[in-house]
Amino acid sequence: MILRRLAEGLRRRDWFTIFMEVVIVVVGVFIGIEVSNWNQERQNRAMAESYLQRLSADLGAEAVTWEDALQYFRTTHRHARAALEAFETPADQLDERFLIDLYQASQERNLSIRSATYDELVSTGGIEYLADSQFREALGIHYDLSYRRQAVVEDITEYRPTVRRHMDFRLQDAIVDACGDEYVPHPFGYAGVRLPESCEIELADEPVEKEIRRLHANLEVEQHLRYQLSNLRSRIQALESALDGTLNMRSAVQQLIEEKNQ
Numbered sequence: 001m002i003l004r005r006l007a008e009g010l011r012r013r014d015w016f017t018i019f020m021e022v023v024i025v026v027v028g029v030f031i032g033i034e035v036s037n038w039n040q041e042r043q044n045r046a047m048a049e050s051y052l053q054r055l056s057a058d059l060g061a062e063a064v065t066w067e068d069a070l071q072y073f074r075t076t077h078r079h080a081r082a083a084l085e086a087f088e089t090p091a092d093q094l095d096e097r098f099l100i101d102l103y104q105a106s107q108e109r110n111l112s113i114r115s116a117t118y119d120e121l122v123s124t125g126g127i128e129y130l131a132d133s134q135f136r137e138a139l140g141i142h143y144d145l146s147y148r149r150q151a152v153v154e155d156i157t158e159y160r161p162t163v164r165r166h167m168d169f170r171l172q173d174a175i176v177d178a179c180g181d182e183y184v185p186h187p188f189g190y191a192g193v194r195l196p197e198s199c200e201i202e203l204a205d206e207p208v209e210k211e212i213r214r215l216h217a218n219l220e221v222e223q224h225l226r227y228q229l230s231n232l233r234s235r236i237q238a239l240e241s242a243l244d245g246t247l248n249m250r251s252a253v254q255q256l257i258e259e260k261n262q
Contacts, residue, residue, distance in 0.1 A: 048129040052257050054117040055139075059250035061114045062146065066243040068192040069111055069153060073239065075195040077232040080105035084225050091216040096201055096208050102215060103167065103175045105228060106160040109193055111150050118143050135252065142249045145242070152238040159228035163221050168211050174201040 083101035086094055118139065121127035127136055164172065179199035186192040201208075215221055 047126065049257065049260050051117060051121060051126060051130060052253055052260070056250055056253045056257065058114045058117050059246055059253060063243060063246045063250065064186050064192070065111055065113065066239055066246060068186065068194075069109065070236065070239040070243060072107075072109055072193060072195055073153070073232055073235050075197065076105060076107050077229070077236060079107075080225060080229045080232055084222070084229055087216065087222050087225075091213045094212050094216065096203070096212075098212055099167070099171060099208065099215070100175055100179060100199065100201065102163055102221070102225070103172060104179060104195060105225060105232075106163050107181075107195060108154075108156055108160060109181075111153055113143075113146050113150055115143055115146070130256075135256070138252070139249070142245060145245060149238040149242040153235045155231065155235075157224065157228050157231050159221075159224040162224045163215075166215060166218055166221055168207070170207070171201075171203065171211055174203050175199075178202070 079101040083098065083105050086098045086101065118127075121130070127139075130136055130139070178201050179196055182194045182196060184192045184194055
């Protein structure tokens, strides 16, 4: 219809009509572009808020993972320290706790960092919709550090295969049955893993005493245990830093969510 009026205006050389029709077209296109931009901006804000909510959930799960592992390796570290101190005590003064400490000091566990939302943001380019470049850079640094700390925590030393190679399998079975991993429910839909603070094994005194003397005299086990203790200390430090960093990052995400809802 507008084109027909323009054509008629041109035939009649009605320049005012032509001018008004052009203005109407330009204004219409401008309004259409503005409405489209507003709608796209609204969708981007909604998508950014959704991503932030998911990031907050991921970071919450990550914090629980770090905290759970921290408690696990603190317990392992206590066993390692007790076992190493026992090497300075005469073997005939030790009891089954020495054997339990030796075995529990070898406990390991893997970690799972929940980064699905961040990975999706990077792969789809959606990360550009999140806040400013400073926040995006901080988020990237956080996940880079998380993977590095995960590698530190999962760095298994030679102590585990050494002590389990030398310890009588019947004793190992008894310790696993009485002192093995405990699974406890956690938020975010998974079970945490804990080591019992204390436990007792049921074996006859004679084989226990014999195993105490044999392992107490094993220099290889003692040497690997020394490095294991140092390694566990490094893991605990990495876990403490990881937990603090994750809690701070989640706090920053929640602050952004609150700002967007104001």
